[in-house]
Amino acid sequence: MDDLTELVREKLGGPFHCYGHCHEPAELKFLPSEGKLVGVLVCPSGYVSRFVMYGHELDAEELRSFVQRNAGSAMEVREGDVRLASRHALDLGLEGADRTVLREAYWIQNYGRSKSSEPDRAALFQCSRCGAVFVQPVSAKTSLCASCAR
């Protein structure tokens, strides 16, 4: 585990609750990505309430395009729905002189301008077997992607 992953696990690793889907606890799971560390907050049903990208230098477009690749044509991921935050030694409670330790970029599912109350809207889930992110109606009862469900 590299230093950034370790830091994220220690300081930003939970506990969480699902947002916009249920009130169950959610878990941070890291996704395979090229270069940047990306995590998703996933409830027991597999609903992904947030994508979070971590790094020393980030911009909103990096996370937007990552989420869009996972969502495919099922939904439009707007750069305006990605929000950024700097984390400093000061607010993370780390010792030593204050410095910016990392940045986070967040995309919250069904939040802001993309919010919908449509009961069958397309939503992002993580497969409980293979870990792939996939799209299905938010009301679906399976946590398996199409390949694993076969």
Add this chain to the structure above:
Amino acid sequence: MVALSISPGALRAIHVVYANWCPHCVPITVEPMKKAASSLGIPCLLYDIDTDKVTQADELVKKYGDWSEDYIIPQVFFQLSDGSFKHVLTGYSEGVAFTRRAVDNVLKSPLLQAAKS
């Protein structure tokens, strides 16, 4: 990445960008920052984004903070005696408990304690 050290008397003001409807802001960030400023004998300047203070809030966040089109609140800034601003905290989208812990960390940090002495 600029390291920050605050010497006694070097903190001129605390600035907080917030909204009253935001559970990360009120009371868990605004109240402790007001109290900290009061104990330091400095002003705590509040920028409610639902008022005409939004223009100043946007400017602060754009210049010194974590700007995005729908930026995260709260954002807290220290203004130092030389007039410079230091961004110290942005709310945690991970949850209110994370923001509360971050506020606590800032308030008990040796840097802020040094500014008090």
